[in-house]
Amino acid sequence: MTLPFSYNARNVVVRWRSSAATVLIIALVVAVCLILQAMAQGIVSSTSATGDPANVIIVRKGSTAESSSIVTRTQARRIQFLPQVQRDERGDPISSAEVVVLANLRRRGGAGEANVSLRGISPAGRALRPQVRLAEGRWFVPGKREVVVSRRLAPRFEGLGLNERFKSGAHSLAVVGIFDAVGTAFESEIWLDANEARSLFDREQFSSVIVRVPSPADQQAMKKSLESDKQLRLLALPEPEYYAKLTKSAGPIRFLGYFLAATLSVGAVFAAMNAMYAIVGRRTREVGTLRILGYPRRIIMLGFLMEGGLLALAGGALGCALAAPFNWVTTSTISFDSFSEIVFKFHITPWLIIQALAFSFAIGVAGSFLPALRVSRLPVIAAVKAV
Amino acid sequence: MASSDPIIRLKELTKIYQQGEIRVTALDGIDLDIAAGEFVALMGPSGSGKSTLLHIVAGIDRPTRGECWVGDIEVSRLNESQLAEWRNHTIGFIFQTFNLIPVLTAFENVELPLLLTGLAPRRRRELVQTALDIVGLSDRSRHLPRQMSGGQEQRVAIARAIVTDPPILVADEPTGNLDAHSAATVMETLQTLNGSAGKTIVMVTHDPRAASFGSRIIHLEKGELIRESATPPGGGTPA
Structure with missing residues (x-):
């Protein structure tokens, strides 16, 4: 037993002009919050999409990122020859001992470093990351101070374009190829030969070792073998699990999103309340009529709560539309894990849209509560005589 | 055709409005019986208490003292939610200003009281169609109020008032906003509902021609009944 949905829906449509300002305010609030959440989601997506379940990454226990991890050459050799590591057709272990260093580079357009x-x-x-494909140019040749750069990074920093050069410390490196890392964390990286990197950046040790261990049982056995040796102090994790943990950078953005949602929603609730007071004021006699026809107070109240919710939902939908152009736009921030630039895309997921719409509906319902309560509690005779 | 049993019985009905320091007595100890099937017109100058009396009978206002019985129910003893339910199936209310919901079609306006009854949608459609047929507007069921004339709007309001088949119709100056032709059509419809369907009708009016459609005219002044008169048979029948 409720008022017909068409009654509330048509009232929202018919009176859209008088409610336009409120709809716009709610739309802006929803758009801002959605964009921030999409940003956080983009970071999470780029890191959680990275990693192959058949790969295991080994880093130093307690390190927060590969750049702060140390795996000695002895340890790297021992890891390579563990029995669980898959071998290629020549019988060599499929393993990559890697060095990750940070280089301070100038952004294009004089936007700092x-x-x-x-x-x-x-x-x-490369074989361990088949998702990373060469898009332009060629792969680097070890010993020639050549690098390949992610397609997302190339346009953002000076000297990272194809056939350009950039300096890192005293070394000048040539960009001979551009790779595409399809939305993974590798989109924020420059690749070169590991031994050359150790030599150029004076690194005795490696940062991590990545090995191909397809069987989950073998992964567990390897993990047990490495982590039970207290002298090694190494941590072995399947790659997806490792990258899923590197989402610290999303935390502050997500918090900012929630904080802004909470503070801006107060203003939006008042805007909705203002609009609903005007709406119920104009329709008091209509309420009186409904009461005379037999509609009890709770249904009248529910109807106006629904109407406020619908009005705000229209704002929420508009907010989603305003935020939509940001979807898949590439941007960057500083990683709180590695303190390096991470490039990612805004990612508006269906779940974020559902959350945004639910948020807007809640704003409308909250803003309608007092006006709906007031009009539903008016004496019938006062309501029906209202001008 | 009126039966002798009163369907509405008012005993010592008093309504006093307190406006700051001033007490306004709108009804002053009214005793009145209205038999089932009667068509009663309440007349009197502005402020005589006729609308207050109508509102109390319809259960949308409460007396300060006295009793208002409709059938076996003392209306003034019902709480708000009981009153709402009681109004839905006992009273059909017709307003001077029609009070149709502007965003709903004629059909949807008429259906409104039925949505509270729990009837199946198909049965509701049948009842709405019947009510619109009675007032001669079944061809306007998809029209919005603004697409209809005043007379048509009032007939839709009458359809809405009768769709739950209430025994009593109360009308507050139903012709007050209509031209003479539309007023006559509306009054003929009410007369038909009284005569053929046996509805008890209590109507407030300033218009002697409208009042002449009733079987009894009650005159109020300063909250008191001052005179009753019966209309001659056929009174109000258009020439």
């Missing part, structure tokens, strides 16, 4: 991750990979490093 930022740290960028340089990853030195072993020959098997």
